[in-house]
Amino acid sequence: MAEPRDHGGGLDAAIARWGGARADWLDLSTGINPVPYPLPPLAPDAWTALPDRAAMGRLLDAARAFWRVPExxxxxxxxxxxxxIAALPGILPDAPVHIPAPTYNEHRAAFAAHGARFGDAxxxxxxxxxxxxxxxRWLAARPDAxxxxxxxxxxxxxxDRSLIAHTAQPGTIVLKSFGKFWGLAGLRLGFAxxxxxxLSALSDRIGPWAVSGPALEVxxxxxxxxxxxxxxxxxxxxDAERLDRIVTGAGLTPMGGTTLFRLYACPTAAAWHECLARHRILSRVFPYDATWLRLGLPRPDAFDRVRAAFAKP
Incomplete structure (x- = not known):
């Protein structure tokens, strides 16, 4: 059995280590929007019928318009x-792949599971x-590959920083996650x-009815x-600026991130991780750099909890 990879989340493990109930905790270990898109009313057959082509068509049309996908x-x-991410290595040519680190570790794991050879730049x-x-970090241009x-x-x-325009020609695949920006990670929806x-073989890899009826509608x-x-x-x-002010006031140094998560440098990152956990706030530390602490954004009504935790380590 493969060893679990390092990710955010894992609130159950945090509770087992530091105590409390789920309702006591503020999980800032992920980069998920804490103010999710409000769920619309769903047609009853979204739950009872197999997803149909018309519903998929509406979803894909909306995706094409929202991301300005080339024709x-x-x-x-x-x-x-x-x-x-898990399926893509199986449809690509047998050729060396380069994945610069540090980055989201599921990409390397997916290629390794397919026996890929890893190469340089x-x-x-x-x-x-x-x-x-x-x-x-943002890319300045499409990788030369x-x-x-x-x-x-x-x-x-x-x-405006998307590189989706490159998908007009063969050789570029852009992945989009629905759960993070819209704050509905449990819906399970993503796009290639x-x-x-x-992408000719990808649909066959994913299989029929891959997206649930509720996910199609939402x-x-x-x-x-x-x-x-x-x-x-x-x-x-x-809210990202608001979080930075709180954390830098405690002596940590901003070093990157997005407006969905912030990355800070501190020689005592592990100690801050422990301190926040005692306040029932779950942060993210990294096995490859002991000076990094990452925080997702709190809900607007939870900033006082974060401020209090950093004020009283």
Whole structure:
């Protein structure tokens, strides 16, 4: 059995270690929008009928409009971006892949599970997270590779920086996560966008009825609500600055992130992680750098809890 990989979340483990009930905890270990998209009313058959083509069509049309997907690009919807990350290595050529670290570790794990060979920055397959997780670095341009996989799971906070225009031609695959920006990670919805020639085998890998009826309806409604998206970007930017002021006031140094999560440097990151946990706040530390502490955004009504925790270590 494979060893579990390092991720945010894991509130059950935190409770087992530090105590309390789930309702006591503020989970800031992920980068999920804490103010989710309001769920629309669902048709009864969204729960009882197999998802139909019309519902999928509405979702894909909304996705195409929201992300301004080129006409020549195809969109494949799946039960979360993680399902697409796991499936993609199986449809790509047998060639070396380069995944610069540190980054989201599921990409390397997926290629390793398919027996991939890993190469350097000249490898024909390149994987980038844009903006990168956990440091928020943005790509300046599409990687110079035969095939570029660009994970834009956190890019909806800054849509003007998307590299989706490159999907008009073969060789570029852009991944989109619905759960993070819209705050509905439990819905399990993600998208792969690329030229038809590049994604031709992906739908077969994912299988029929991959996206649930409720996810089809909620996703189509949310992607069509551009006013909510604009308001959310403004609020996230304001709240990210608010969090930075609290944390820097305690002596930590901002070093990156996005408006969905912030990364701070501190020689005592593990001690802060423990301190926050005693206040029932779950943060994120990293096995490869003991000076990094990452925090997702609190709910607007939870900032006082965070301020109090940093004021009384």
């Amino acid at each position: 020549t690009a195809r969109i494949v919807a799946a039960p979360g971006a993680s399902a697409l 000249t490898a024909p397959i390149q994987v980038r997270v844009h903006p990168n997780n956990p440091d928020g 035969r095939i570029a996989i660009i994970d834009e799971s956190f890019c909806d906070v800054a849509p 966008i690329g030229h038809g020639a590049t 996703g189509a409604a949310a992607l069509g609500d551009t006013a909510w998206a604009e308001r959310t970007r403004t609020r996230l930017a304001h």
